[in-house]
Amino acid sequence: MNNVMPIITIRDLRKRYGDRFVLNGIDLDVYPGQIIGYIGPNGAGKSTTVKIMLGLVGDFTGEVRIMGQSPDGEDVEYKRKIGYVPEIAEIYDTLTAREYLTFIGELYGLSTDDAESKAQGLMNRFGMGRVFDHRIASFSKGMRQKVLIISSLLHNPDILFLDEPLSGLDANSVMVVKEVLALLAASGKTIFYSSHMMDVVEKISNRIILLDDGRVVADGSFAELQEKSQEGSLEQIFNQLTGFNEHKQIAEQFVAIVRGEAHD
Numbered sequence: 561m562n563n564v565m566p567i568i569t570i571r572d573l574r575k576r577y578g579d580r581f582v583l584n585g586i587d588l589d590v591y592p593g594q595i596i597g598y599i600g601p602n603g604a605g606k607s608t609t610v611k612i613m614l615g616l617v618g619d620f621t622g623e624v625r626i627m628g629q630s631p632d633g634e635d636v637e638y639k640r641k642i643g644y645v646p647e648i649a650e651i652y653d654t655l656t657a658r659e660y661l662t663f664i665g666e667l668y669g670l671s672t673d674d675a676e677s678k679a680q681g682l683m684n685r686f687g688m689g690r691v692f693d694h695r696i697a698s699f700s701k702g703m704r705q706k707v708l709i710i711s712s713l714l715h716n717p718d719i720l721f722l723d724e725p726l727s728g729l730d731a732n733s734v735m736v737v738k739e740v741l742a743l744l745a746a747s748g749k750t751i752f753y754s755s756h757m758m759d760v761v762e763k764i765s766n767r768i769i770l771l772d773d774g775r776v777v778a779d780g781s782f783a784e785l786q787e788k789s790q791e792g793s794l795e796q797i798f799n800q801l802t803g804f805n806e807h808k809q810i811a812e813q814f815v816a817i818v819r820g821e822a823h824d
């Protein structure tokens with residue numbers, strides 16, 4: 561990796577909301593072709609980091625470079641080379657999939673015809689050819705997620721940021737998307753994959769970064785993390801590194817309160 565330039569560089573990234581620091585000095589170099597599994601407890605700062613890289617959240621300190629550009633700089637051209645599947649998407653419900661995807665493709669600089677035919681092809685591959693002209697409002701959760709995945713890929717981006725991209729997808733579709741990600745990475749694309757599904761992250765990532773309380777607490781391949789922590793699964797490594805071993809007690813207390821046997 562040493563003679564390849566990183567496609568993403570982050571140095572001492574800090575971010576606070578009010579007087580609360582949510583990112584406490586993040587350093588990262590990400591290289592082309594890596595599938596980064598970006599994991600961490602709720603509120604660890606994963607989405608905040610991704611949104612900073614995308615230029616959606618500003619007012620941070622430290623340095624962030626995506627393909628050499630700063631997200632708060634003047635040059636926004638690099639954003640055409642990025643695809644993004646957000647955790648919570650604002651999607652235009654009243655449009656049909658054809659209208660929405662053609663519109664998004666055009667925003668990324670594709671011609672109407674290219675955007676439309678590419679969208680149609682990708683919808684067909686996802687088994688959604690028949691609903692191409694249906695309104696997105698009528699789609700199930702998984703169908704919407706497929707539209708979002710397609711919209712993030714129409715312009716063949718070099719970097720893909722995915723926040724819980726498989727949420728709502730059926731088992732067959734999960735297999736297809738996992739394979740698509742592996743093929744994209746093998747062709748040199750960089751994938752930043754944020755998820756709580758430890759089994760999937762374990763399988764698809766070639767590098768795992770664990771964030772806790774706004775800090776990187778582990779960074780390496782699954783095999784490297786296993787060796788360091790002496791744990792078997794990514795779920796167990798996650799428990800150990802985040803200092804969590806009390807799921808049984810918490811569940812028992814939770815149920816006791818539900819049953820009216822305890823109060824706090």
Ligand SMILES: Nc1ncnc2c1ncn2[C@@H]1O[C@H](COP(=O)(O)OP(=O)(O)OP(=O)(O)O)[C@@H](O)[C@H]1O
Nearest residue numbers: 577582600601602603604605606607608609647756
């Ligand atoms: N706009 C905001 N205003 C104030 N606090 C915020 C804002 N956005 C995020 N935070 C706080 O920053 C912290 C990190 O949030 P972030 O969404 O980055 O976490 P996350 O790791 O993506 O969590 P999750 O796994 O739950 O999605 C949280 O404590 C959250 O409350």
